Amino acid sequence: MRKYTQNDTPLFDALKNYVDENVWAFHVPGHKHGKGIEEFTDYVGKAVMEIDVNSMEDLDNLANPIGVIKDAHELAAKAFGADYAYFLINGTTSGIQAMIMAATEPGDKIIMPRNAHKSAFSALILAGVIPVYVYPDINEEFDIAMGITAEQVEEAIKLNPDAKAVLVLNPTYYGITSELKRIIELAHLNNMAVLCDEAHGSHFYFHPDLPPGGIQLGADIAALSIHKTGGSLTQSSLLISKGKRVDPLIIKSILSLTQSTSASYLLMASLDLARKQLATRGKEMLNKIIEITGYAKEEINGHNGLAALNKDDINKPSSLDPTKLVVNVSKTGMTGYEVMRLLRTEFHVQLEMADLSNIMAIISFGDDSESVKFLVNSLKKLTLNRRRGEELITGRILRPEVIVAPRDAYYGKNKSVLLEESAGEISAEMIMVYPPGIPMLCPGERITKDIIEKVKLLKKQHCQLQGMEDPNMEHIKVLGHNV
Numbered sequence: 001m002r003k004y005t006q007n008d009t010p011l012f013d014a015l016k017n018y019v020d021e022n023v024w025a026f027h028v029p030g031h032k033h034g035k036g037i038e039e040f041t042d043y044v045g046k047a048v049m050e051i052d053v054n055s056m057e058d059l060d061n062l063a064n065p066i067g068v069i070k071d072a073h074e075l076a077a078k079a080f081g082a083d084y085a086y087f088l089i090n091g092t093t094s095g096i097q098a099m100i101m102a103a104t105e106p107g108d109k110i111i112m113p114r115n116a117h118k119s120a121f122s123a124l125i126l127a128g129v130i131p132v133y134v135y136p137d138i139n140e141e142f143d144i145a146m147g148i149t150a151e152q153v154e155e156a157i158k159l160n161p162d163a164k165a166v167l168v169l170n171p172t173y174y175g176i177t178s179e180l181k182r183i184i185e186l187a188h189l190n191n192m193a194v195l196c197d198e199a200h201g202s203h204f205y206f207h208p209d210l211p212p213g214g215i216q217l218g219a220d221i222a223a224l225s226i227h228k229t230g231g232s233l234t235q236s237s238l239l240i241s242k243g244k245r246v247d248p249l250i251i252k253s254i255l256s257l258t259q260s261t262s263a264s265y266l267l268m269a270s271l272d273l274a275r276k277q278l279a280t281r282g283k284e285m286l287n288k289i290i291e292i293t294g295y296a297k298e299e300i301n302g303h304n305g306l307a308a309l310n311k312d313d314i315n316k317p318s319s320l321d322p323t324k325l326v327v328n329v330s331k332t333g334m335t336g337y338e339v340m341r342l343l344r345t346e347f348h349v350q351l352e353m354a355d356l357s358n359i360m361a362i363i364s365f366g367d368d369s370e371s372v373k374f375l376v377n378s379l380k381k382l383t384l385n386r387r388r389g390e391e392l393i394t395g396r397i398l399r400p401e402v403i404v405a406p407r408d409a410y411y412g413k414n415k416s417v418l419l420e421e422s423a424g425e426i427s428a429e430m431i432m433v434y435p436p437g438i439p440m441l442c443p444g445e446r447i448t449k450d451i452i453e454k455v456k457l458l459k460k461q462h463c464q465l466q467g468m469e470d471p472n473m474e475h476i477k478v479l480g481h482n483v
């Protein structure tokens, strides 16, 4: 095999060779290099359609890579300091499901933060795994959950020495990290695997001023949304693993259970390129992002009642990704949702996310000082003449009682009732705002008046609520039979 360096892109090169060969395509996709869907091809460009092809000998096969995909995987593993890397074409969601399924068996326990992403809860349902929740502290000033501490995990391990794995968010959607190094030591001492949800942490591996990546600290597996902060196309992610605590052959086998048999070469080629860019220019590119985000925070802080989240605001031992721009807007008299909507309608600025108290902007490789200045100035203008001083009620993070395991509740006999009248019932569904996709309620948890009130409040804010079968979020499935 050829000896590759991080400047090489074996998969992308193989695709370009295929295009250069001018092949008569008698394979799927049936659009045949874009000719079968002209209007779309004219808009997105011929080159995009020409590399939207299917597995073949020279382009390898994601289900059992032995050629250029294997080479691209090996380069990715090296770039992230892992033993193995696997391209994911169904986002980090599929990576989280695969790592939980690889590290556990049905009926096993996993220690995890209650503010995990919906993909972790869906993995519990798919895998029949029992959660042992750790409840992170809340930073009252920003109304944001912090990371989990080693002390909390130690307590959970003491009460559940039979747990098989610990899941850690590195970092949360808001860029908050946990006490990961000590958590890894504790988990390994107790024979538990450490799985990192790094949907928001793929850049961590490439700059010394950022929090370290999980694999760099000794975690066993990590799932990374390269598409969020690493530059690749939407839905392209990476699963990386180190060591033998979780068998790499099992990881590979589970991925081939759940991933599509028609992996998108557009997504995989973008991963190949993003890996090259991160490995060869990541530090330099991240220098710029850290600088422009720092500028944005300085400019925003204290302006019209706005407060940008800084490292010093974080409850120790959690820390903060300096590239995340989280701004508390509760002193403007508007909710985060209102600010986000007004930025879009009045300034054509689309943020990543909002909650009742905060807004969050992703600043990444496609940004520069001009785009960030535009965001800062728009935010200042928007908040200048608005009513302020009046603090709004905040989005207190709730802690519903767990009665039944998520899988049992999901598959249990259920009936549909009015959400308004459901207090006291046990839910068979999730409820969440997306983003961030953290369930307020999971299958198997007791519905309370607080949860119902919060859903009503969020509906009033026109939030994107998800998880219930009823698209209007008026009926909820709860355990029990219809009478």
Ligand SMILES: Cc1ncc(COP(=O)(O)O)c(C=O)c1O
Pocket (backbone or CB within 6 Å): 090, 091, 092, 093, 094, 096, 116, 117, 119, 169, 172, 173, 197, 199, 200, 225, 235, 237, 435, 436, 437
């Ligand atoms: C914390 C966290 N984990 C996992 C995911 C799932 O990632 P993906 O969208 O790549 O499937 C997300 C998505 O937003 C997330 O925020």
